[in-house]
Amino acid sequence: MDPKYEPLFTPWKVGNVEIKNRIVMLPMEGTNMIQWEAKTGFVKGIGEFYRDRKDQNIGLFIPGLIPLISIVGEKWVYQHPEVFEPAKPVIREIHESGAKIFFQISAGSGRSMLLPPILRPFVKNRFLKKASSPLVMTKWWWSAPDPDEPNVWDPDVKMDYFTSEMISRFVYAFGQTALRCKEAGVDGVEIHAVHEGYLLDQFAMLYTNHRDDAYGGTLSNRLRFACEIVREIKKVCGEDFPVSLRYSVCSKTRGFNEGAVPGEEYTEVGRSMEESEQAIRILEEAGYDLFNCDNGTYDAWYWAHPPVYAPLNINLSDVEHIKKFTTKPVVAAGRLQFSEAAESIAHGRIDAMGLGRQLLCDPETVTKLLEDRMDEIRPCISCHGACLPFNGLNGKGTDIDPMHLEMGRCVLNPWTNNETKYRKDPARHPKKIAVIGGGIGGMETAIQAAIRGHQVDLYEKSDRLGGVFNEAAAMSFKEKDKELLLWYRQKLEQSGAVVHMNTEITDLESLQADIIVAATGAHPRKLRRPGAERAVTAQDFLGGKVQAGDHTVIIGGGLTGCEIAYELALQGKHPAVVEMTGFLVGARGICMANSTMLRELLRYHKVPTYLNATAESVTEDSVVLKTPEGTVTIPTDTVILSVGYTPDRQFAGEKDKNGKHRKPRTVGSAKLYFVGDCDQVGSLKTVIKQAYELVQEISY
């Protein structure tokens, strides 16, 4: 290992608990050992999740949060000790590996409560809040420090009042729940959270707390709830039982549903750095032993959940600053990189490194670092596509589909949190497999199939692997996507699959395989409008085939279109975005942290956006739009089309009477499968998942 990483592998202490190194696995929902629904108890398969990680040189594990009270009915977790039972063996195994474990206990979300669309109408007319059946959601979930606070995900929904009686009940429950955690064998607890705009943070901040009782007004009053919790836990569990606090150093918030972006000058409505310097002293004084830090609120969610647009190590300097105001250790989080964390620890500027999504993506990350195998680490690209895939629509609700509510999984590593669903053992009847197309879908199929023992040939018609992901990764802020491409190429090379570059397949039968997998991708969609031939495709622009002028109009305000606009703005150019719907980056499955950061960046860079607008024609020097306000002509020197893709149909067969392609299932004696965009245009998530699941299917 490079000696510069050595500071990461020195012991440190939280209270009297010694931790073997400075790597902390951050809490992530989906990695919870206790479910919020007390009766369902243990999360299926989570033992396997931790077995994959417990011997991978992580010093401290903090699983995803345990709410004090269930969302449905009124079941306090501390009144159900049975739910801790299944966690005990896993805790023991973690201890046997030499690591420590803290459980995170949550007061809840307050106005940040995630609001699935299906519930919105019921909540809006207060049916769920008023009903007395134990089957409906408890009032705790709809309460915030102030009555009538707007819910983050849908401001039309107003919250109820969190009374001082409820506070006393919560403080007591925190003590009892911490005791249950201690009895289950954990080394400490973490309180969730004066952080990210959750309930306790709403109490702490002036813009969400206008109370005139003992819990409002001065900073000490606003922190009283959080301070009472730690005192109660110490009283019940003992002074030397460590209590950590999840803490946002600064809120980075301009207002409700308005976040600040890095480098922006703005007026803070939440916790400013000056206030934070005092707050951390008050919290230390109350008894907290550790501060697990980053920045943000749900109004500026991307600081706590930094997407690809957030600079690496986004919160490090603020965490380093706040450490000067406490004698207790601090952990930093948020796209934190090993070199920067090691240097910061070496200089005593932080105490430990928080790692979240990277450990979903590659459980062996730290071991690979220690063994000097850095190039084998599968890099997290901060997409949130399977760990946190909920979009927020400009404060007008969400795209959350409760039937597909998933958290804590990983786009790049489908195994994560599916350990009991998938298998890794060698294929029972190894087959000869031909994969056509060397994009991500083709590479993933080939890698997985070769690992399972199949004989694999991959055919790529061009001279490069990666397909359209090369263009997707081209933007200047996508350094991790570029690393991912390198990772895929290396992994493919090591997998044993035979790769045939510059080889176009037209005759499937000539492949003489048992299984043929078509992974030939998609083609950019065209616009049928007068003059549209003057426009260039997003793919050609990103591939460097055409340059964009100073005044570029991007037609299509989805993810790629907005990313291109941001890239051009970073170059000092003056792009504009045209979008036919009412939202930028409105697609289902994109995390709100990603979509809001992109929107806020376009706002900050003053990129004009035309919503509910359609391009009617493209002339030599303008685009003519139909907008709700009438016809608008935008002068332009370049028009980039980013309006989606259509599947490559070369092997898709004839159309049936409904116009659908009748995809052949066999070619001669070979079975034929379609993976990725050539089947149905999707996302990186759908492409990788399909490839992965296909290999699962053909390996049994």
Ligand SMILES: Cc1cc2nc3c(=O)[nH]c(=O)nc-3n(C[C@H](O)[C@H](O)[C@H](O)COP(=O)(O)O)c2cc1C
């Ligand atoms: C799927 C997911 C769930 C999360 N759940 C929690 C949680 O339960 N409690 C918490 O304090 N933070 C939670 N976070 C925030 C992470 O702890 C962490 O701070 C964040 O992912 C940034 O770190 P990273 O860039 O290393 O991933 C969650 C993050 C993700 C991606």
